[in-house]
Amino acid sequence: MAERYVLAVDQGTTSTRSLVFDRGGRMVAVRQREHRQHFPRPGWVEHDPMEIWANTQRTAAQVLGDVGGGGDVVALGIANQRETTVVWDRATGRPVTRALVWQDTRTADLVTRLAARPDAGLVAERSGMAIAGYFSGPRLRWILDHVPRARERAERGELLFGTMETWLIWNLTGGPDGGVHVTDVTNASRTLLMDVRSCRWDPDLLAFFDVPAAMLPEIRPSVGVLGVATALSPALPIAGALGDQQAALFGQVCFAPGEAKCTYGTGSFLLQNTGTELVRTRSGSISTVAYQLAGEPVHYALEGSIAVAGALVQWLRDGLGLIGSAAEVETLARTVADNGGCYVVPAFSGLLAPHWRGEARGLVAGLTSYVTKGHLARAVLEATGWQTRDVVGAMAADSGLSLPALRVDGGMTTNNLLMQFVADALDTPVVRPMVGETVSLGAAYAAGLAVGVWSDIEALRRNWHRAAQWTPNPARATALTAEYPKWERAVQLSIAWGAP
């Protein structure tokens, strides 16, 4: 039998990548193209949806060429930057404005106004998430309020809304000429417009945000055929779509309750599968949809977002000039045996999970004349480890699930000192998979599962192989548990410092 391949499109914040995977889950080809970041005003971040669509077509065509024309490529899966919002004209396929990116903070005032309404409790109750500008619903509302005639045209059914996967699927399946207007349930769950239990658009939430139902895509499972990507190939089914962090959870084969992954990039995103029951959170993690296989119940996850992880190492490099490259932070940190009593809280623009304190500001605590740049480097790495412990602690309190092991991916996993620190701080093994491209692998898995490249999720589990494991050192774990309150105090100080 000829090898069967799956194409994954990873539509990320800085670039669009097309990758081809074989049945063993190994990457056989990759193409990438960056797109422009537009910053029209402070706090505003925009992408050109037409540029992203062009990059998708181009990289996908290239990568299909790399594997011999694409005849053996049997499905396409999409993973996308989450919460980035596009509104376009159904007849022409032209966006009415550039996409509002997930990092864009222009909806802050709108969200403050909405949150002050007496019926604002409805949002958390139905959508499962506290009202915040982080999600796509408020961005859609901003477009309806600010783009001339957008609301009346949307009400007449002339405009369509979507996150990036919706935009790409619509274009891939024909655009103005019969394009399929759908979203996957993980992306829909992050609009604040969906009932997180029934996984349908909620009429009360639509009324609350004043969004016309006519412009919304149909909500579909993450794993299942969505349409045919005629723009690429006459018979290539689009068979999977997930938000990028959920795709990483899927690519790390975290299918059982308790299994969790953390992606260590500029920021960090930790997701833990909680099974088919929605967990009500009280401790600062958020409940989100993990994935859904067609015809099966939705699986949920707890999510903890850390705003600054690798970005703190970049600050050490670019802001302070203490290191020449990100990897050198480990060399500098290893010039000393411990943090010398020094703690860095990287609350550059507030703290996300589990504190959710936008006013917090960064600080370096515990400075004495003993502290050197080596100690500072160690404290910088430890900050990511301590923040991971904060998030895992909140999740354990919310879900009651134990964490058998933390599966990690992302650039910072090549930092051995950090990975060992995380293992010790959590007193849990930390494991890295052989395929680091977990986001695109998750999209490929979703699509391949839908068309039978893999028979079931057990087949996917068999593809996961451990590339490295960091085992907690019991003595270090005990010592770090004793030290943890110092970190917590430093966090409280950073919140107090930023208080008005």
Add this chain to the structure above:
Amino acid sequence: MPGSVQSIERAAAILHVVAGAHGTLGVTGIAAAVGLAKTTTHSLLRTLLLVGFVEQDRSTGHYSLGAGLLRLGTGHLDANELRARSSNWADALAARSGHAVRLATLVGDQVVVVHHVFRPDDSAQVLEVGTIVPAATTALGAVLRAFAAGSPAGLADVRARGWAAEHGERQPGFGAIAAPVRGASGLVVAALGLGGPLSGVFDGRGQPRGPLLGMLTDAALGVSRELGHG
């Protein structure tokens, strides 16, 4: 004794001036300080800029010493940088070959493992990053010694064919092959190796099995390119 090369003498004089001026001089000032025509000075500075020995401030046009010059003295590539840059290639090599992968570098006379990817069979394995392996009995050690300054004559064959093998010398039943990784300067900065059960790595005649050697040398070349070689 042959005469000195004029352009190198002039470049050295320019570097002395740039170093002393701490980023306060442009091409006119430097030309005046070394007593050369502005056009000559400019073309020498352009070459120094290309090789990374000087840098130019975009707004002022002033020159300062470049990162390439500063790195010259430290001699070796940062081990953690090496791991970060080699990670994708090492993972792919382990996944495709089915064997454990190690990247090692010389620290003094010692062969230190700077990156280790497990054999992809999910068996219990211990991360060996930071451990020292014997220089004399390992393929990693043979490659690093063969390409080091003043390498032993006994390793001429390793140098000539571009890879080394280990047939149970370090540990009975364990076999490995290793190939050199080169940095931007062209010097060998590390050795990349794969290893496992002797019969998995070598055939009956003691040759590396099937495509293993090609996979290894391709990956070593890939890491070298990542480091700026070739």
